[in-house]
Structure formats: C-alpha cells, structure tokens
Amino acid sequence: MSQFSFSQALLTWFDQYGRHDLPWQVSDNPYKVWVSEIMLQQTQVKTVLKYFDRFIERFPTVVALGNASWEDVAPYWAGLGYYARARNLHKAANQIVQMGGELPQNFEEWIALPGIGRSTAGALMSLGLRKYGVIMDGNVKRVLARFFAIENDLSKSVHEKEMWALATTLCPTERNHDYTQAIMDLGATVCTPKKPLCLYCPMQAHCKAHQQGLENELPFKKTKKPVPIKQANVLLLKCEDTWLWYQRPSLGLWGGLWSLPIYDHEVQSEYEALQLPSSQLEFQIKHSFTHFTWLLDTHCINITHDQKQHITDQIGGEWISLDEAKKRGIPTAMQKIIKHYTMLTLDEKHYL
CATH class of the missing domain: 1.10.340.30 (Hypothetical protein; domain 2)
Known part of the structure; x- marks a missing residue:
C-alpha cells in the first residue's frame, strides 16, 4: 500500500x-x-x-x-x-x-x-x-x-x-x-x-x-517479570464523623494527596508502639501499581474524644470528615478502602 x-x-x-x-x-x-x-x-x-x-x-x-x-x-x-x-x-x-x-x-x-x-x-x-x-x-x-x-x-x-x-x-x-x-x-x-x-x-x-494469522501475536510482547508484593498496615481511625488523615509529602508516592495512616510491615514495631485500642473490624485490600502490588491490612478503630489528642500527638495528621478528605484529594487505594469499609458496615447494620 x-x-x-x-x-x-x-x-x-x-x-x-x-x-x-x-x-x-x-x-x-x-x-x-x-x-x-x-x-x-x-x-x-x-x-x-x-x-x-x-x-x-x-x-x-x-x-x-x-x-x-x-x-x-x-x-x-x-x-x-x-x-x-x-x-x-x-x-x-x-x-x-x-x-x-x-x-x-x-x-x-x-x-x-x-x-x-x-x-x-x-x-x-x-x-x-x-x-x-x-x-x-x-x-x-x-x-x-x-x-x-x-x-x-x-x-x-x-x-x-x-x-x-x-x-x-x-x-x-x-x-x-x-x-x-x-x-x-x-x-x-x-x-x-x-x-x-x-x-x-x-x-x-x-x-x-x-x-x-498473527494479529493476536503482534506487536511483540516481552515476558513480564512478576511484580513484588508488599504489605502494610492501614489505620482507619474514626471518631464520630471524623477520620484521621494526613497529607503525603509532595514528592514520592501519592504526592500531595491525603491518606489514612500507613505503616509498612518493615516498621511493624512502630505501629505496635502506638498502643491503640483493639480493632473493631479488619480487612485486606489489594492495590496494584506498575512496579509492585500492595496488600493493605486495614484496621478499623473507633476512637473516643479523650483519646483523640493523644493519638494525634503520636501520629500527626488531621481529624476531618470523609467528604472533606475527598475534596482535598485521596488516592484510588484509599477510595477502595472506603468502599470496602462502607460495604462491610452496611452489611453489619443490615444483619443486626
């Protein structure tokens, strides 16, 4: 042609x-x-x-x-x-x-x-x-x-x-x-x-x-290397209508967006040192990036007013509503956690 x-x-x-x-x-x-x-x-x-x-x-x-x-x-x-x-x-x-x-x-x-x-x-x-x-x-x-x-x-x-x-x-x-x-x-x-x-x-x-008959074979595709799998703990800390969020650094992963607190499994001791109340609900979500897959173990914990300041002093961040966090900008992985949490809590209320 x-x-x-x-x-x-x-x-x-x-x-x-x-x-x-x-x-x-x-x-x-x-x-x-x-x-x-x-x-x-x-x-x-x-x-x-x-x-x-x-x-x-x-x-x-x-x-x-x-x-x-x-x-x-x-x-x-x-x-x-x-x-x-x-x-x-x-x-x-x-x-x-x-x-x-x-x-x-x-x-x-x-x-x-x-x-x-x-x-x-x-x-x-x-x-x-x-x-x-x-x-x-x-x-x-x-x-x-x-x-x-x-x-x-x-x-x-x-x-x-x-x-x-x-x-x-x-x-x-x-x-x-x-x-x-x-x-x-x-x-x-x-x-x-x-x-x-x-x-x-x-x-x-x-x-x-x-x-x-090569239309499904082309273009040439290199064999993809398996991406590494990492794990982390996510803290969904909730006090009435506010959750604890923090802004990610402007450079790096999710730069400038707002996230729930995350602790890599490599720094498990730091997470354990927080001495938080027991989780009322736990679940895991998977989120894939091009260079790795993240398994996020989410711990949902209800916090009382008299515990808020102590936790903020330990972790930092801001107690803001979910709507406010969305308005400020949250990454897809956090949206997945919110969706899963909402689904589980609605199911629980329906069961009760």
Whole structure:
C-alpha cells in the first residue's frame, strides 16, 4: 500500500467511524489538547472523561494552572494515577507562566518542557496547533506492527527508530490532525490489544498480520517479570464523623494527596508502639501499581474524644470528615478502602 492509499483509507474510515466529539477536540485550544494528552498517557479515554471537564473548569488556562499551588492541583488528579504526570504538567505550566504565559508554537519548545516526549510533542503540534506532527503511542505501534507484520522487539531502540521512520513516511501533511486522531482511534476501537475487530477494519485486506494469522501475536510482547508484593498496615481511625488523615509529602508516592495512616510491615514495631485500642473490624485490600502490588491490612478503630489528642500527638495528621478528605484529594487505594469499609458496615447494620 502506498503512503497515499494508507492515509486515505484511514481518513475515509475516520470520517464515518472515528471519534469526533471528545471534549478536547477543539481547533483553537492547544491547552486542552495538552491536558488531555498527559491524562491519556497509560489511561483509557473512558477514564479520562471522568476527570477532564472538572480539571479544565478549575484550571481553564495554562496561566491558571501555572499560578496554582500543587496542593490546589493534586485533588483534581486524585484517583487518575501516575501522579508524576500531573506534577510535570504543573511544573511545565509554571515554567510557561514565568516565560510570559504563551504556549509553545513549535516542536522544540514543546519537547523542552517537563513530561513531554517526542510523541506527545508531535500530538500537540498536530492536534493542538493543527501543524505537522507525528506520533508514536501504543495504538500507533500496534496498528503499524500488525499492518506490516513487524515481529521485532519494539522496546529496543534500533527497532523504535525504525518504527518512527515508518510512521513519518506514512503520515500525511494534508489533514494531518485528522490522520493523527484516526490512527489513534483505529487502535483504540478496532485494532485493540486483545480480540481485534478485524472484520470492521479498513486495513484488513492489506494487513499482513491478518493474512498470516498473527494479529493476536503482534506487536511483540516481552515476558513480564512478576511484580513484588508488599504489605502494610492501614489505620482507619474514626471518631464520630471524623477520620484521621494526613497529607503525603509532595514528592514520592501519592504526592500531595491525603491518606489514612500507613505503616509498612518493615516498621511493624512502630505501629505496635502506638498502643491503640483493639480493632473493631479488619480487612485486606489489594492495590496494584506498575512496579509492585500492595496488600493493605486495614484496621478499623473507633476512637473516643479523650483519646483523640493523644493519638494525634503520636501520629500527626488531621481529624476531618470523609467528604472533606475527598475534596482535598485521596488516592484510588484509599477510595477502595472506603468502599470496602462502607460495604462491610452496611452489611453489619443490615444483619443486626
């Protein structure tokens, strides 16, 4: 297939079946495209849609985001995960404000900002500024690897360079922004990682992987190493309508978000030294990160008013309502604990 026919087949499909109503698909607001591109890294569209409008409503411009503190920004990313993305987005916005508040207008300026790599910069040029740009996200890699039956290990730099060269050759200058959205849409909705919908694919007749029955084998996948499992104790300390929460350090895991007190099993002695009342309820939840899985043993303890100050002196933190904690921003693992606790306590009341 020639460059023209590949792009034309993709654009013809996109005009009829592509996604045209996403909230960041606007021709005059590269800031919205930037926020969406950062949110969409390693995150599905359906998840990002739950966060995007709320984030933009609170930080409608790069100036508003750059002038905000990280403590203001963190709650609007809470639950979306991969918080380094948000910290880099905030840092980059701050840099732009310091340089006058104007968004970059060329590839070199975009890629110089924190958290923006070659593919994201290409997307911002194409989708944000409607200029020429080439992308290489997971969707593009999958579409091209299958279409050309590329069996190489794409995690190796030499093969990564080859994929970039191929993507650049295929990428048209006319309707560049539509082509960029089209190839992402094809990968996200038809040429999916599992059970691709080849019957509905505009590339099916020319797809080498489909011809060879390799569509479920490509792109090449390295064998994943098992992630380590860690354990920790979580204290759900409750006094009437308030719980004990503390703000995580701005750097590191869940930076700037609010969490229930956590003690790693390696510092079990520190947890035991607290001499807390006995748990009324205990349960375990599992929460997975890319680099490890956490088993969180949750101890639910009711605290009386005369015990509050003693516990605060030992642990620190603030006694605030659950609604207030959610408003300040809590990570997904804490949301899981709340959901499980609520379910168990409701079941208990129903049983009684």
